[in-house]
Amino acid sequence: MKLTIHSSFQESISQQHLIILVDSEQLQNTETTYSIESLNTLIESTQYKAELNETLALINQTPVCSNSLILGLGKTAELQPAKLAKIAQTIIKASQKKFKQISVDISTLPEKLHYLFALNLTQASYAFDEYKSKKNEFILEQINLIAKTTPLASAQLSLIEAIQSGQNLARDLGNRPGNICFPEYLAEQALSLAAEYPDLLKVTVLDEQQISDLGMNAFLAVSQGSDRPGRIITLEYQAQRQEAPVVLVGKGITFDTGGISLKPGLGMDEMKYDMCGAASVLGAIRALCEAKLPLHVVGTIAAAENMPSAKATRPGDIVTTMSGQTVEILNTDAEGRLVLCDTLTYVKRFNPALVIDIATLTGACVVALGSVLTGLFTPDDELATELNAAGQTIFDRVWRMPVLEDYQEQLDSPFADIANIGGPKAGAVTAACFLQRFTRDYRWAHLDIAGTAWNSGANKGATGRPVPLLMQFLANRVNTNG
Template identity: 65%
Template sequence: MKLTITAPQNQPAVVFSLVDQSALEQLIANKSIETLSDVVTATQFKAQFSEQLPLVGLSTETPFLTLLGLGDTEQLAQKKLATLAQHIITVAQKKHAAIEINVAALPAKFQYIFALQLTQANYTFDEFKSTKHQQVLEQVYFSNSQLTAQQIELLNALQSGQNLARDLGNKPGNTCYPEYLVTVAEELVKAYPNHLKLTVLDEQQIADLGMGAFLAVSQGSDRPGRIITLEYNSDREEAPVVLVGKAITFDTGGISLKPGAGMDEMKFDMGGGASVFGTLRAICEANLPIHVVGLIAAAENMPSAKATRPGDIVKTMSGQTVEILNTDAEGRLVLCDALTYVKRFNPAVVIDIATLTGACVVALGKILTGAFSPDDELIHELETAGETSFDRVWRLPVIDDYQDGLDSPFADIANITGPVGGGAISAACFLQRFTREYRWAHLDVAGTAWVSGAAKGSSGRPVPLLTQFIANRVK
């Protein structure tokens, strides 16, 4: 689905017009809609939020017009816009190739988020369905919009990237595994050969680099792990923004086995890596002039005779040793070696993205992503990008007071703390020990990377946040 602010040559026959409740009388006086006053009176249309009034054949400008209430725009909140977006997509997706949305009544500060939420509402995933989703909507034209051409370009790019991340997250573990993610990277390079350069490390190369923590996770599976690096605009001289994504393509917990209930959702444990793929596609589509490196740490966490045991001690690429007290705290193990590896790129900043802890879900639920960094300026950049893209973060502490809980009597560091709470914080503190040499932030997306329940599926977050963060850094 393509978004545009340029009037198409053939004007869409289907128009949705957003209506401010306070301006309803003014709209009634508009002579382009015949007998509107009578229809409004008969239907008791008040332009309350999400209230609709179809006007077929009554407008002199279009045969199919639907008025869609905004309520009082002074009281309008961003979170409500998703409801409007979903309503429009539900009506139009299967019936109309092109629609127009008159957003004159929508305050300018909401128009970008509303357009983004239309793209999110339009997403479907039916790869494994016998009956495919019938979707005909190809174009959305925003009339009377204050969006810029640059914003529209970024929105279309974001849609492409977020959809890729959602597709990857929704695939089951038997089809989406580390080696499959290599093919995804190869396809991206084929699609954007002038932008991307690919490097893939196999397990022998990973072992040669001394990544004992990464291998402690991947060794339990018959699916070998991979370190996938995609460099965007590698010819640019500036220090890159580096994104590091955890991609555990299925997480059983290993020997520290998870409960069976809900384990199917552990296919979403590669959401961090999926978001890196999605962000790279988005910035390729937007052709942003900036240097970015995306690393995907891909492995499967399985129990087997080869799997790591609780109490095993491994040596990381950094030289620090880790006592693995819980094999289900595996994300930090693959990430710590990846975070050491990316030092070779002399990064401007490093952001790791991981479905890391259930503790973060307890703290923040499914609304906000947990953001950890000792760098106030970097947190401010992430918060700003999150507000712009409505893919918001909430800062949680990563301070030395929590580091003592990670001490081990047998190794330099344990991979979990004792039963003292603050699990999301201690996980971030673990990662911090491997990031002291550059500016770094950690995003815990365990609560935001997917949705459970009847509407189960990948959200594609934080692709909007990361893409906006990178776009904001373009000079």
């Protein structure tokens, strides 16, 4: 989706749609700006009040555009960021099958919301129809934003377009089923991305023999039950840069049956989304390549399939991790932390400035935060502040949860250094505490996206979160350090 910004309506563009956002208390301004004929009469006859998301069609009633629509914002002084997504969806739904270009007058929208609203428009334009015989009739290619004054500039629009591209990739990967998207497929996607951006990206893929040679036995304890071999995939963005990299680590369980600790059958189809952490890393790397941000970033993906078989790990098995710590596997459905702990040890070789892991890790986080906020776990106050600020800016928000030594004793095992589950209490916290044992040598944060990576129900589908959060965080670091 191409975004442009203009100070006024571009009448030279034919065959387009004009959407005018209006404040319910300033409707008369619209009549003056666009010379709308008989607006008062039309408002009276339709009882139009310009309430939030309320529309009023204007056919041949303004000389600048024959196809126009007034879209209510209610009282803009009371408009909350959470409402912007629905407004964007209304605009896209009204335009996507009819027009290649539309113009949206955002002059009445508070300027502090312009950036977020532009992103919302790109997000609302996403559709997934790869496996449908009848494709979506989507022809909208460009959105022209109109505002006399705005903080938006070409740099911000370019970043939004890059975020959209990365977020769409993450959503596509998440929505693809496990028989299509498996560990080797994720490796192929990384290699394809490197072929697309050979000057920016270096990719390394470890097979199971190489993984075994490194002593990553916790990872192999998950992948060994599947006929699909696991992969450790590393994408290094701007490897030639000298500064210590930001490392993103993604959980890539391409399908999670739970292993021997089998999940209930109802809703198990959604376990194709257990690789959304990996998808978000690939999405962030694509967005970086398009935005060409000047920084050093490494993305590492732990890709495996968790299946029950004669080769699968049994509850009670003990493995030695790459770090040398031993783990008693009490529940094979707590597999994400097993692939991650070895990967978090592996990335130490990059001498990272900081590491952020992204994982659909625990149902307990969904219970705690639902699908609104991503769980943030870190002992690093400064890092927590930076991630929270980025999330607020891009409205891909986090909520800081505790990761305290007090919880570590729940992971004690009588037979190994650590158990892979900590009992029924504070499940999201003890999962983070497990990972913390493998991250003490660098700055680290853990994002539990189990509630935010996809939607269930009628609107089932991957969200592409937290690609916006990660990109805003990285862009903020460039602005701070550059």
